[in-house]
Amino acid sequence: MRIVVINHVTLDGVMQGPGRSDEDTRDGFAHGGWAAERAGDDAITRAWGRRLTASSGYLLGRRTYQDVLGHWNNTPDNPFRDALNNAPKYVVSNTLTEPLPWPNSTLLSGDIPAAVAELKRTPGNDLHIMGSGALIQSLSPLGLIDEYLLCIHPLVLGAGRRLFTNGFGPITFTLADATTTATGVIIAIYRPHPRPEPASEDNDLRLEY
Template structure:
């Protein structure tokens, strides 16, 4: 399996709370819902649908897992059944089994080793949405195969960033870039291997 990050980010790299004003208010973040203005972007919807329908499931951090569960299970949406039926691997040191969402597996203990083991399993892509701490822990170890970022034409100046200050220097190859009618750029990146 490949591990693929698929996330919304601002021009200044903020990934916190893109969907709803109350999605993630940690540290007094008051800009939640910043991606909602462009929520109907057909190119983004198509790309996310294409990516997520071809995948083998999700790899999520605890916070994202709990937020996605709490929100999408209250919505009458085609995403609800798809999310319920997909395998979900949850990285957490605080959750315990059984997990509340169907087809969920807890990855406790040595999460990087568990993710490395998943990568060696045949199958489609495991997608990471949100889950900034998980992404930041796996990237320096070479456990992320691709980043698909929907870069929104907005600068927030504050908020949790995809790659926070102090993150290890990492180079990427651009594999694809598609500008959309609303100004979003859908960009695919692969981490450059140290020997490449």
């Protein structure tokens, strides 16, 4: 299986709290819901839909797992609840314990890179990472992420947690495809090229899941 990131980001790289005002207020972030005004953009819906309907499941960090599944499962008549519950979910955490609260969830802990590498050797379609900034920043230097589908919004926030932080690279990406939607969002598909060299065993993976 490949591992593919699907995320919304601003022009200045912020990925924090795109969906709603209370989604992620860490560090006093007050701009939550910045992507919601373009929620009706059909091109974005189609791009995400094509990927997620053929997905083999989700690879998520603890915070995203608890927030996304908690929000959708506690929202009455939510159309995404059954699809999310039925999909396989691999949850990276060194603090959670089994059994996990949502159906079809598997806990990955301990040697996370080895566990993720084993998942990649499993036959199937793509596994998708949504949100999960700490997880992305830990796996990318090890060459474990195959592709990024980023919805880049025409917006600068000037504050917030960013997808690519200091110390992330250097990693060179190849642009595989790009589309501009009617609302000015650029849907871009990037692939790391060439793959970064595997990190040493004592690499600090920042496992703050």
